[in-house]
Amino acid sequence: MSTSIAERGTDEQQPKPRIPAEGHHRDVNGGWLRPAVFGAMDGLVSNFALMTGVVGGNVGNSAVVLTGLAGLAAGACSMAAGEYTSVASQRELVQAEIEAERLELSRNPHGELAELAELYVSRGVDPELAHEVARQLSADPEQTLAIHAREELGIDPDDLPSPTVAAASSFLCFALGALLPLLPYLLGAHSLVPALLLSLAGLFTCGAVVARVTARSWWFSGLRQLVLGGGAAGVTYLLGLLIGGHVG
Structure with missing residues (x-):
């Protein structure tokens, strides 16, 4: 007997490696996360900085509120239009590359099959097995196109980002x-202090929330966003102080 009972018992007591369940990964290619994160950060930082600059210019509360509302409307529309155009252009470029690959598959199927087999060989698969795998995977034209797009272009034809989702987010x-x-001004505040405190808290919170989908710690991400957003507001406030009295 090659293995004693004691040895088998020891082996059975060893913890088995845990295989993670499928489907636990976060969605990183749905077209909504990046515009949502950048949208929230941009909205908070830009409108906070814009309003502090106006306050630095020593104007009345009504002008501050009007500036904030205009900044909100203009910025949201601009961001949505920019995201829609950007993602739509990217999607059209990807679709053009997919169509080029589809055309190449129809013109030179044997060459594309050999190319796919060579790709598997480069990853350590035995040449005969790689060719057989490529042959079987190439039986369905749509599956073949999807495989070539993933392997050669690094894209998934079935998971392209949506311009509408990106724009809405x-x-x-x-x-x-x-x-x-x-918000503090809309609720009756007459100074920048409540808006300042709420915005700084929002900056830290946004940064900390973003850390939930990245590898950074929440406090680092929160402090980084707090410093960057606070710095932007400080610059515009100083500009308001310097040039506010000389305008109009």
């Missing part, structure tokens, strides 16, 4: 972010 999140420094 950007618009809504920018508006929510831009509303934060404006």
Whole structure:
């Protein structure tokens, strides 16, 4: 007997490696996360900085509120339009590359099959097995196209980002972010202090929330966003102080 009972018992007591369940990964390619994050950050930082610059110019509360509302509306529309155009252009470029690959598959199927087999060989698969795998995977034209797109272009034809989702995410999140420094004034505040405190808290919170989908710690991400957003507001406030009295 090659293995004793004691040895088998020891082996059985060893913890088995845990295989992670499928489907636990976060969605990183759905077209909504990046515009949502950037929209919220942009809305908060830009409107906070815009309003502090106006306050530095020593204007009345009505002018501050009007500036904040205009910044919210203009920024949200601009961000949505920019995201829609950007993602739509990217999607059209990807679709053009997929169509080029489809045409190449129809013109030179044997060459594309050999190319796919060679790719598997380069990853350590035995040449005969690689050719057989490529042959079987190439039986369905649509599956073949999807495999070539993933392996050669690094894209998934079935998971392209949506311009509409990106635009809507950007618009809504920018508006929510831009509303934060404006909210105290809408509720009757007559100084910058409540808006300042709420905006700084929002900056730290946004940074900390972003850390949930990145590898950074929440406090680092929160402090980084707090410093960057606070710095932007400080610069515009100083500009308001310097040039506010010389305008109009």
